Amino acid sequence: MKFIRQVLLAISIGGIVATVLRTRGKSPEAPSQGGWREVTPQR
């Protein structure tokens, strides 16, 4: 019973940490300038 409680506690803490990281972590920033343009190679 003690082991099960410890496992549940570990899972809960892991879930809380993951939730915090997900909500507060920075997502990769999109390029702020520029973009793709079509090019025609020189022949």
Add this chain to the structure above:
Amino acid sequence: MSTPTNFDIGIIGSGVVGTRVAAQLHTLGYRPRIAPLRHATDLFDCNVVVLAQGAPHSALAATFVAQGIAVVSVSDNLADVLALLDIQDRALARQVPVIIGAACSPGMTGLLVHHVTRAFESIDEVHVAVHGTGGPQCARQHHESLAGVSIGWHEGEWLQRPAGSGRELCWFPDPVGARDCYRYASPEPVLLQRIAPSLQRITARVSATRRDRLTARLPMLSPPHAEGTLGGLRVEVRGVRNGMRHVEIVGIAERVATITGSVAAQAACALGNGVVPPGVHNLGQAEVPNDDILDGVLDSGTILHQFIGR
């Protein structure tokens, strides 16, 4: 359109890639013959054979080379491509040209590296990323390549890293956009290093989802789709221009099988026209008419993009 030279082209495999190769050759005025793998000997009277079935290709390529038949391989399997490179001595002995890795990645990547290199005084880094798959065999290869060992070229040494590691957000031309890409078991670094031995760093990544990475070491849980949706290719080259560090990024948004079909068909035409010397080559090397092949691919409707900005 000019009249094609008189030579016979055979295609092994009638899947998505095989049919795209055939369609491209029809557009160019050729009448290729398609045979399944079990009837490969039916193509022993051809001048050029395109191996468009699933890997491995090395044993069959060696058989065709022994018959004096030029070979184009679209294999992107690392072990298979290394085995194909070992055909070099037999190809030279039989005076037969072979082009390996004539697909999207590798293949189109080599053409783009060769094309972009002219914007530099010298290049020292190439970073390639690909998104999407062609037919079912390509999807299986994608699945398996995330479970193996990736190789990379770093400061003059080959590095081995677990496939599926090294996440990097890569931006492909619209509408593909940003995708998480990971190391994978790809022959790309080996082939790109043959194009420019002066390169110091070469990496290859493929886009994958969490499910792809989680299930990579398991059998495929569901059968692959008949064909992947719109794919993407991104080639980033770094080097020196006007004495300063410079970066060029080019990309393509297109179905992977369509790119592969165009590249393989143009490579087959180059072999048939006798402009490639005997031996095993990959696209991008100086011995291959890279500009003509790239022009042919772009003439087929593939649109090249360049990233402008930072």
